[in-house]
Amino acid sequence: MLPQPRLPRRAGRRTNLALLTLLAVAAATGVLAYGVGTPGPARVVVAVHGAAGLGLLLLVPWKTVVVRRAWGRAAGTRGSAALLGVLVALTVVSGALHVAGLAQPAVLQVHVGAAVGTVPLLVLHAWGRRQRPRRTDLSRRTLLQAGALAAGAAALWGAGEAVLRVAGAPGAGRRATGSLERGTDDPAAMPVTQWFTDSVPDGAAGSLTVVSGARVATLTAADLDRGDRVRAALDCTGGWFAVQDWAGVRLDRLLAELFDDDLPGGGSVDVVSRTGYRRRLPLRDAGALLLATSAAGRPLSAGHGAPVRLVAPGRRGFWWVKWVERIEVVDAPWWRQPPFPLQ
Ligand code: HEM
Ligand code: HEM
Secondary structure (H helix, E strand, C coil), rough: CCCCCCCCHHHHHHHHHHHHHHHHHHHHHHHHHHHHHHHHHHHHHHHHHHHHHHHHCCHHHHHHHHHHHCCCCCCCCCCHHHHHHHHHHHHHHHHHHHHHCCCCCHHHHHHHHHHHHHHHHHHHHHHHCCCCCCHHHCCHHHHHHHHHHHHHHHHHHHHHHHHHHCCCCCCHHHCCCCCCCCCCCCHCCCCCCCCCCCCCCCCCCCEEEEEEEEEEEEEEEEHCCCCCCEEEEECCCCCCEEEEEEEEEEHHHHHHHHCCCCCCCCCCCEEEECCCCHHHHHHHHHHHCEEEEECCCCCCCCCCCCEEEEEECCCEEHHHCCEEEEEECCCCCCCCCCCCCCC
């Protein structure tokens, strides 16, 4: 008798490799989406992210065959494999709900939490079952299949965007970063959110200390009301944004006044909150940074950083340090810090 063709097994290997690729692209672009604040690059990263995530759906019929075949003999591993399935499904559904503009802002936190949870399970799942790439993977047929998957994923994403527009869903007007508008020109309507390691501090604020080398200046919030203004979008990684007229003092102006223009050419500036939260920014950006004491003509509220917060146009919200207590000019480069805050 002739041996049976083993096509399903080969198809399973390619399905698993395709799943791995899409998940890797989705995870990488998801993290990248949190890092980029400028609309052009953000639009590309976020679109690739959405297409890779939605592309997973196209593989469901093929993966179902793989799972059915393996299920009976996988008593030891199928619990964690099924949990992986649940988490990936939750990630995709919560991502799509966020994109539609529903259940803000908690749904994006669910999305990121579920995505982070899939990583160890995926490593565990794929590790013992390494699907080695083969030379034949470079064949015209597999390249065409990969191209068809990429085109299908892009089409799915495009169809999703079209549906949002036709249905007039709130998500149709979201920013390039994926954030939805909340409280533009109305600071009281902005959600009070901060990086997950940070929280609104208790008690009264003290003074602001500005340090450059051996020189130290101590200021009150009133000293910062100089009438410098900037209109900028605060774009929170929690999934919302608001455009405000921020007012206070430009950081380059303040530093030049305090230290008689005697500042290092390179270097960075550490901006530290009363809560201990901090970010380091390049000193060359100081002309674009504002120490804000008010938004839309009203003093900042406690939740939004009173008495003074950093305004960093073009950067995501986690750079906009609230409750600023200390500013220090340092020699260390700005990139010598975790890309996302850990403190
Ligand atoms: C969306 C992500 C994935 C989910 C939800 C998922 C789920 C499952 C489930 C439920 C099974 C059957 C139960 C078991 O064998 O424990 C399975 C089998 C399997 N999975 Fe995955 N999987 C995913 C991604 C991957 C990836 C990325 C790889 C490898 C690179 C992979 C390789 C395999 C292999 C080789 C089998 C066994 C096939 C057999 O024995 O015939 N899976 N998967
Ligand atoms: C394996 C992990 C991930 C998968 C499978 C995934 C999947 C998805 C999907 C399917 C969407 C909806 C796309 C649409 O309907 O157009 C989405 C949106 C989104 N995801 Fe993820 N995601 C993952 C990880 C992450 C991570 C780690 C982050 C951030 C740290 C993130 C941030 C976002 C954002 C901001 C959106 C909204 C994008 C938009 O407005 O178009 N995702 N994701």
